[in-house]
Amino acid sequence: MDYKEKYVVKKLVDLVKIPSPSGFTHRAIEYVRKELETLGFEPKLTKKGACYVCLGGEGNPVAFTAHVDTLGAMVKSLKSNGRLEITPIGGYMMNSVEGENCVVHTKDGREYTGTIQTIAPSVHVFENARTLERKPINMEVRIDEKVKTRDDLEKLGIEPGDFISFDPRIVVTEKGFIKSRHLDDKAGVAILLTVAKDLSEKKFSLNRKVYLFFSNYEEVGHGASSGIPQDVEELISVDMGAVGGTLSTNEFVVSICAKDSGGPYDARLVRNLVETAKKSDVNYSVDIYPFYGSDADASLRAGYDIVHGLLGPGVEASHGYERTHYDGLKNTIKLIEKYLKKIV
Incomplete structure (x- = not known):
């Protein structure tokens, strides 16, 4: 079938x-x-x-x-390091979106891809990478643009209140299973x-x-x-x-x-x-x-x-x-x- x-x-x-x-x-x-x-x-x-x-x-x-x-998220603030602080929309565990690809939707219709990760995303760099509590304040969006400061983000038209959607990663298998957000x-x-x-x-x-x-x-x-x-x-x-x-x-x-x-x-x-x-x-x-x-x-x-x-x-x-x-x-x-x- x-x-x-x-x-x-x-x-x-x-x-x-x-x-x-x-x-x-x-x-x-x-x-x-x-x-x-x-x-x-x-x-x-x-x-x-x-x-x-x-x-x-x-x-x-x-x-x-x-x-x-x-479920989704919203931009809470623009961070000085060029990352985005998020606030969740709906009830989910933060670890369930860690490492997920996402899209930031600006109020004027622009869209920027990115990734949700913790503020300590690498075990090669951060001693607390494994133990850091997964909660909103410890999560951020790394957008796929050459940005390093808050001003860089503002120039892209990103601001608090912009919506963030998650990549659903939809898969339909030959045996009828459907995997997706x-x-x-x-x-x-x-x-x-x-x-x-x-x-x-x-x-x-x-x-x-x-x-x-x-x-x-x-x-x-x-x-x-x-x-x-x-x-x-x-x-x-x-x-x-x-x-x-x-x-x-x-x-x-x-x-x-x-x-x-x-x-x-x-x-x-x-x-x-x-x-x-x-x-x-x-x-x-x-x-x-x-x-x-x-x-x-x-x-x-x-x-x-x-x-x-x-x-x-x-x-x-x-x-x-x-x-x-x-x-x-x-x-x-x-x-x-x-x-x-x-x-x-």
């Missing part, structure tokens, strides 16, 4: 290559908007820059949400685009009114806190299923979350998703993620009166160099479509 030719994988590859740390998501949102229009739908943008679309159907409206924004949650976005494509090709029909909502601030906690269509009764986040430890989720299944840091998800919805998975021969797991939050949580904190749920493909090494598998994507798509399929 040529996994690279699968629509969901092609969309995922495209998406992870689009820089979109929280606050810098306009390119990714525009990609989603154009793809939905190509499929024959009429997407709209919220004032906050999210994208949503109605796929059709009647009654008991449900929205599926995925987020285009990713930002599978959280570009995988969820690609999955929802695939659902829209299948519907446009009449591979299934809807048993209710359905919206797709693509948020742009999930990694900083307020993605779906506004802009959800007012008639939505049920909101399901399509985000990564965490893998590791005593959890049962793996990269080949769709994970159904029963509880995360925001508390339990709606028990009725969890039960309905599990029953759908069982009846449809979907490979699934049910897990609890105590160090996890979702757009569905954000919508409740914002005061939406909705039933909320969370599902998504298993993703290993979340918020690092992540990995999933085509089977996990496929099982997630299958569960969503079976949940929405009209029985005639």
Whole structure:
């Protein structure tokens, strides 16, 4: 099987290559908007820059949400040695980005490549290279320009508040594994685009009114806190299923979350998703993620009166160099479509 030719994988590859740390998501949102229009739908943008679309159907409206924004960083200050001090966007371990290639995006549209490293990057030079604590103050960006001073950086148009995106290093193997940064949650976005494509090709029909909502601030906690269509009764986040430890989720299944840091998800919805998975021969797991939050949580904190749920493909090494598998994507798509399929 040529996994690279699968629509969901092609969309995922495209998406992870689009820089979109929280606050810098306009390119990714525009990609989603154009793809939905190509499929024959009429997407709209919220004032906050999210994208949503109605796929059709009647009654008991449900929205599926995925987020285009990713982890990243921002220039905190220009250093006297010509390096850049950074401040993180989203929650990740500093050691997970050490040595990573990156791009600095200036406010006037210029882009400069660089590398994130510690302030003591060489064991041949620094006695504390191995023991230095990996925290933001000890990290810096070495840009690929002939710069040695703060003035040199200013001449390039770089200043505090410029966004920094990470090289995703996307790899699709012959056996269906997908290795990349930002599978959280570009995988969820690609999955929802695939659902829209299948519907446009009449591979299934809807048993209710359905919206797709693509948020742009999930990694900083307020993605779906506004802009959800007012008639939505049920909101399901399509985000990564965490893998590791005593959890049962793996990269080949769709994970159904029963509880995360925001508390339990709606028990009725969890039960309905599990029953759908069982009846449809979907490979699934049910897990609890105590160090996890979702757009569905954000919508409740914002005061939406909705039933909320969370599902998504298993993703290993979340918020690092992540990995999933085509089977996990496929099982997630299958569960969503079976949940929405009209029985005639």
